[in-house]
Amino acid sequence: MSRAGIDAIEIWTGKLQLDLPRTFAPVKGSDPQKYLKGIGIEYSSLPDVYEDIVTMGANAAKQLLDKKELAPADIGRIDVATESSFDNSKPVSTYIAGCLESVYESNFTHANKGERKFACLSGTQAIDDAYNWIQAGRHRGKPALVIATDTALYERGDPGEATQGAGAIAMLIDEDPDIVSISHSQGYGSADETDFLKPNQQFPSVDGKRSVQVYLARMREALADYESVAGKTHPDAFAAVPFHTPFPGMVRKAALLGYRHTIRNTDIEDELASDIGTQPRRNEFDSNSEFDAEMRTYMDGLKQTEAYQEWYADRIEPTIQFARQVGNWYTGSVHIARYSALHSAATAGDSLSGEQLLVGSYGSGAEAEIHVETVQPNWKSAINSVTFAESLASRYDLSFEEYERIHDVHNAQKETEVEPFTNPDGEFIFTGWGRMNERRYEYRPCQSGNAS
Numbered sequence: 001m002s003r004a005g006i007d008a009i010e011i012w013t014g015k016l017q018l019d020l021p022r023t024f025a026p027v028k029g030s031d032p033q034k035y036l037k038g039i040g041i042e043y044s045s046l047p048d049v050y051e052d053i054v055t056m057g058a059n060a061a062k063q064l065l066d067k068k069e070l071a072p073a074d075i076g077r078i079d080v081a082t083e084s085s086f087d088n089s090k091p092v093s094t095y096i097a098g099c100l101e102s103v104y105e106s107n108f109t110h111a112n113k114g115e116r117k118f119a120c121l122s123g124t125q126a127i128d129d130a131y132n133w134i135q136a137g138r139h140r141g142k143p144a145l146v147i148a149t150d151t152a153l154y155e156r157g158d159p160g161e162a163t164q165g166a167g168a169i170a171m172l173i174d175e176d177p178d179i180v181s182i183s184h185s186q187g188y189g190s191a192d193e194t195d196f197l198k199p200n201q202q203f204p205s206v207d208g209k210r211s212v213q214v215y216l217a218r219m220r221e222a223l224a225d226y227e228s229v230a231g232k233t234h235p236d237a238f239a240a241v242p243f244h245t246p247f248p249g250m251v252r253k254a255a256l257l258g259y260r261h262t263i264r265n266t267d268i269e270d271e272l273a274s275d276i277g278t279q280p281r282r283n284e285f286d287s288n289s290e291f292d293a294e295m296r297t298y299m300d301g302l303k304q305t306e307a308y309q310e311w312y313a314d315r316i317e318p319t320i321q322f323a324r325q326v327g328n329w330y331t332g333s334v335h336i337a338r339y340s341a342l343h344s345a346a347t348a349g350d351s352l353s354g355e356q357l358l359v360g361s362y363g364s365g366a367e368a369e370i371h372v373e374t375v376q377p378n379w380k381s382a383i384n385s386v387t388f389a390e391s392l393a394s395r396y397d398l399s400f401e402e403y404e405r406i407h408d409v410h411n412a413q414k415e416t417e418v419e420p421f422t423n424p425d426g427e428f429i430f431t432g433w434g435r436m437n438e439r440r441y442e443y444r445p446c447q448s449g450n451a452s
Helices: 020-028 033-039 053-067 092-101 122-135 159-163 208-230 248-263 267-276 288-304 306-320 330-348 379-384 388-393 400-409
Strands: 004-013 016-019 043-046 077-081 112-116 144-152 165-175 180-190 356-363 367-375 427-433 439-444
Touching: 004 053, 004 122, 004 330, 004 367, 004 379, 004 388, 016 020, 020 033, 020 400, 033 159, 033 248, 043 400, 053 092, 053 144, 053 165, 053 427, 053 439, 077 092, 077 122, 092 112, 092 144, 092 439, 112 122, 122 144, 122 165, 122 180, 122 330, 122 356, 122 367, 144 330, 165 330, 180 208, 208 248, 208 356, 208 367, 248 267, 248 288, 248 306, 267 288, 267 306, 288 306, 306 330, 330 356, 330 379, 330 388
Parallel strands: 043 165, 077 112, 077 144
Antiparallel strands: 004 165, 004 180, 016 043, 144 165, 180 367, 356 367, 427 439
């Protein structure tokens, strides 16, 4: 079986930003630390008037194709993962393909196109599809283009409003990849849940407390399932552990549970026993309530240990740095976490070649997937070529009144005319609707001399 995985990455952020502690919090009458320390998000990325899931996805894809010196005819399939789709029939991949074909001399006529939906998990599922397609030998030597693109907006006043975000990440899936190869083994945890859903509506219905519980339960199941086929995991075996990150505060919970699970029956548990005891086992207690109480006490102690805090700082903290700056990108979230970890390592000059990442993806409704990725020799140059940090620094900083207006623009139930806050420059833009109510796009050539 050949190695297959992620060969290249490009990222496009919504061109506006909302400063949560300094702009959002004062209007809401909230403590800024609620966002900085609690939720863990400083800025949300939001789309300008002329941006949507198609433009962001197409712009990220164009950057990737140009960097790899590829044309549409070189691509064997395009899979778009989104939970922000605006059409129940025509997939977003066809819109993005149309955008790209308008600026290249070749086309995607013979590329398989599709749209994946399973809440935030579908970006990983689309990568799985491409991986399987390659391993089955059906790819004709061509790579797949996977694009995760979303505008994660909530109703005004909803608790989720502080976790909003918008952006796209394009990934090239190929044999002999430059960034990471993907493990054949996977683990799943899945159940019929109603923690987060959009039944024929733009803004989600969310049971917040239930959603946290479901996320953690499915992750725990997926890790156990992965171990059933790949063997016991150990926390020191992975250079980083990127989780789906709806907000960094959620990852803090998942990381502690994951660490507790992976140290069970290991030297680490033995070394910590003198300070906090060994982990409670269910068969040692007469009732679930007694077991749960003891486990909470153990977890409180584990969280305070130097061993856990050092592991968290090394393996988890680097994965959430960009989530703090952009908010939740739904299908792109875990892929931003992976990029964040690799970017942090590249900036620090770390040598990760041959090291492994334990990747935890999740989608409400609900399913989690665990798999392992191995960092490849050319990872650092591939990561250093991504200009995501620079694009974040150039976002337009919204006032609260401007935020209200842009939120209304992207609210499908409102008709709001607002002038753009930024000028499109070397990018695809949304221009309006066609005769069948289809969305229409065009490429706005670069005017400033900057690379698009």
